[in-house]
Amino acid sequence: MLTTQKEVxxxxxxxxxxxxxxxxxxxxxxxxxxxxxxxxxxxxxxxxDTRCTERLLNVMVTLDLMSxxxxxxxxxxxxxxxxxxxxxxxxxxxHHTAFTYRNWxxxxxxxxxxxxxxSTAWDSDEHRDAFIEAMHRRSRGDAxxxxxxxxxxxxxxxxxxxxxxxxxxxxxxxxxxxxxxxVLDLPGVTQLxxxxxxxxxxxxxxxxxxxxxxxxxxxxxxxxxxxxxxxxINSEQENQFLMHKAFEAVNPGGVIAVHDFIMSEDxxxxxxxxxxxxxxxxxxxGGDTYTKGEISGWLMDAGxxxxxxxxxxxxxxxxxxxxxxx
Ligand SMILES: C[S@@+](CC[C@H](N)C(=O)[O-])C[C@H]1O[C@@H](n2cnc3c(N)ncnc32)[C@H](O)[C@@H]1O
Numbered sequence: 001m002l003t004t005q006k007e008v009x010x011x012x013x014x015x016x017x018x019x020x021x022x023x024x025x026x027x028x029x030x031x032x033x034x035x036x037x038x039x040x041x042x043x044x045x046x047x048x049d050t051r052c053t054e055r056l057l058n059v060m061v062t063l064d065l066m067s068x069x070x071x072x073x074x075x076x077x078x079x080x081x082x083x084x085x086x087x088x089x090x091x092x093x094x095h096h097t098a099f100t101y102r103n104w105x106x107x108x109x110x111x112x113x114x115x116x117x118x119s120t121a122w123d124s125d126e127h128r129d130a131f132i133e134a135m136h137r138r139s140r141g142d143a144x145x146x147x148x149x150x151x152x153x154x155x156x157x158x159x160x161x162x163x164x165x166x167x168x169x170x171x172x173x174x175x176x177x178x179x180x181x182x183v184l185d186l187p188g189v190t191q192l193x194x195x196x197x198x199x200x201x202x203x204x205x206x207x208x209x210x211x212x213x214x215x216x217x218x219x220x221x222x223x224x225x226x227x228x229x230x231x232x233i234n235s236e237q238e239n240q241f242l243m244h245k246a247f248e249a250v251n252p253g254g255v256i257a258v259h260d261f262i263m264s265e266d267x268x269x270x271x272x273x274x275x276x277x278x279x280x281x282x283x284x285x286g287g288d289t290y291t292k293g294e295i296s297g298w299l300m301d302a303g304x305x306x307x308x309x310x311x312x313x314x315x316x317x318x319x320x321x322x323x324x325x326x
Contacts, residue, residue, distance in 0.1 A: 030083035093134035136165035143171035149310040149318040218249035228259040235286025
């Protein structure tokens with residue numbers, strides 16, 4: 001437990017550093033610095049006020065993201081690797097993080113109302129595309145864990161609900177040459193799915209179905225229905241509905257797989273999952289992080305049996321359940 005005033009103030013003011021970093025990202029300061037530039041040069045290139053830009057750059061120096069030699073600012077190693085868009089390790093997710101910051105400012109209102117009080121939709125096509133790209137990079141990074149957590153024997157056709165870029169469908173199809181997949185996602189996203197799938201050379205095996213998973217028919221005849229990073233977007237009732245839909249769509253003997261943050265029953269562990277629940281409260285109508293007991297309950301209520309759980313990451317697990325043969 002904390003005991004000092006300083007510890008309390010450190011938490012209370014931590015947002016200032018994070019907001020300064022996000023502002024620098026949104027203003028493209030890291031990519032504009034180049035091999036080293038003055039505040040006046042950077043301000044001219046990005047169209048900002050020179051004095052305020054200099055003060056923001058100074059804070060990047062105090063955060064150890066840049067150095068300052070005389071009047072010249074230079075990216076440090078972490079900024080060059082993670083904050084400049086041309087590298088493989090670029091944190092494209094930060095543009096989405098900057099967007100969600102606006103909703104976090106209304107956390108008290110959301111807690112009063114029991115739901116996000118401002119629009120949760122993507123505010124532009126660029127924002128949608130950047131989010132899907134960020135998800136793609138993240139999912140590519142941990143695809144091996146996901147593939148290893150699933151028994152793919154007997155799987156011919158996969159339904160990847162809210163599959164985004166198709167990163168996991170791509171990994172599953174690459175791991176098992178017999179699999180074909182359908183990625184269901186929102187209008188606007190499936191065109192991106194098709195682009196990523198074509199880049200992977202898998203357009204003949206991975207197709208798309210466009211619409212909201214809450215309204216669009218899933219179809220039938222799947223051996224595996226995957227919900228990866230989907231249940232946290234939805235309310236408990238919506239997830240119960242989705243598991244019933246998946247149960248109808250999957251073949252007897254087939255599997256429904258839920259890959260997500262899985263909370264301890266007291267909802268305190270992992271701590272990042274407890275924080276992520278607030279992220280869902282401010283950014284969705286009814287999203288949350290759920291416990292193993294809750295997710296298992298939805299799968300069992302839908303009619304599944306033989307539940308299996310595998311840890312796939314620091315905060316994530318795969319819960320699979322089978323539809324009985326008869
Ligand atoms: C957090 S991303 C997960 C993407 C992918 N499944 C993964 O694990 O990397 C959530 C995905 O769900 C999609 N999505 C959100 N709401 C949806 C809805 N109502 N119907 C269909 N897709 C939806 C988003 O477009 C996005 O691709």
